[in-house]
Amino acid sequence: MADVVLRVAGISKRFGGLQALSDVGLTIQRGQVYGLIGPNGAGKTTFFNVITGLYTPDAGSFELAGHAYKPTAVHDVARAGIARTFQNIRLFADMTALENVMVGRHVRTHSGLIGAILRTRTFKEEEAAIARRAQELLDYVGIGRLAEYKARTLSYGDQRRLEIARALATDPQLIALDEPAAGMNSTEKVVLRELIDRIRKDGRTILLIEHDVKLVMGLCDRVTVLDYGKQIAEGSPYDVQRNEKVIEAYLGHSHKPTGETAAAPVGEQR
Numbered sequence: 001m002a003d004v005v006l007r008v009a010g011i012s013k014r015f016g017g018l019q020a021l022s023d024v025g026l027t028i029q030r031g032q033v034y035g036l037i038g039p040n041g042a043g044k045t046t047f048f049n050v051i052t053g054l055y056t057p058d059a060g061s062f063e064l065a066g067h068a069y070k071p072t073a074v075h076d077v078a079r080a081g082i083a084r085t086f087q088n089i090r091l092f093a094d095m096t097a098l099e100n101v102m103v104g105r106h107v108r109t110h111s112g113l114i115g116a117i118l119r120t121r122t123f124k125e126e127e128a129a130i131a132r133r134a135q136e137l138l139d140y141v142g143i144g145r146l147a148e149y150k151a152r153t154l155s156y157g158d159q160r161r162l163e164i165a166r167a168l169a170t171d172p173q174l175i176a177l178d179e180p181a182a183g184m185n186s187t188e189k190v191v192l193r194e195l196i197d198r199i200r201k202d203g204r205t206i207l208l209i210e211h212d213v214k215l216v217m218g219l220c221d222r223v224t225v226l227d228y229g230k231q232i233a234e235g236s237p238y239d240v241q242r243n244e245k246v247i248e249a250y251l252g253h254s255h256k257p258t259g260e261t262a263a264a265p266v267g268e269q270r
């Protein structure tokens with residue numbers, strides 16, 4: 001049987017009179033890059049917020065690496081094995097890049113508050129190991145030379161890479177990236193694409209929300225498309241970008257293929 005990292009079924013979420021998610025489900029296999037796309041307001045971020053414990057769903061079931069799990073507190077979700085980045089970067093601006101990654105790593109440490117206060121030998125050894133691992137992760141995402149710089153002094157693209165390093169520091173089963181290419185120029189996007197590819201090749205599983213449909217189609221193994229909170233398509237990038245409902249959702253009206261004037265695949269329309 002294939003190795004499933006995340007299986008969610010029947011997720012619904014309502015905000016007052018607005019049904020932000022209706023009966024959404026997906027299954028992500030280990031080692032996949034799984035894309036979640038859809039027009040503005042489709043429910044992508046709400047879905048991320050539900051699976052990472054920021055919002056409580058009205059309905060739905062969750063399974064992480066074969067175990068039922070309930071995304072409640074954000075910290076518990078990180079411990080269970082899901083790490084995320086945010087659409088609006090959330091770093092500790094006045095901490096160094098290295099310290100930001102070390103914070104992520106603390107999810108996996110044991111010596112606790114008493115050890116920190118007493119500065120026990122175990123605590124010091126653990127801190128040194130965390131710092132070494134944090135530096136490795138900064139090197140891995142390509143910003144090792146910036147370890148001692150404060151997060152707020154980093155370029156936008158480097159801050160996004162720092163967020164990814166911090167997410168990786170928790171040793172996640174699944175890393176969820178919320179619009180990692182937002183605001184990046186084309187050179188930064190190429191570097192980002194290489195990084196995500198590398199993370200996948202190194203055996204990680206990635207869930208990706210991204211507005212850059214070309215990036216999604218080039219990177220993802222499977223794609224789910226949301227529109228007004230409903231799942232309108234699921235499949236390979238090739239199939240999804242030729243799906244009539246998807247084309248309609250992106251263009252706002254239906255295109256009937258008619259030879260030369262047939263609707264272009266979604267990735268080529270943007």
Ligand SMILES: Nc1ncnc2c1ncn2[C@@H]1O[C@H](COP(=O)(O)OP(=O)(O)OP(=O)(O)O)[C@@H](O)[C@H]1O
Binds near residue numbers: 018039041047
């Ligand atoms: N906390 C909230 N309270 C009320 N409505 C919300 C809340 N969060 C999201 N919504 C609404 O739910 C719908 C889905 O929003 P969501 O942010 O999930 O969409 P999205 O697909 O991520 O959009 P975008 O691509 O613009 O980020 C929108 O209509 C949004 O206004």
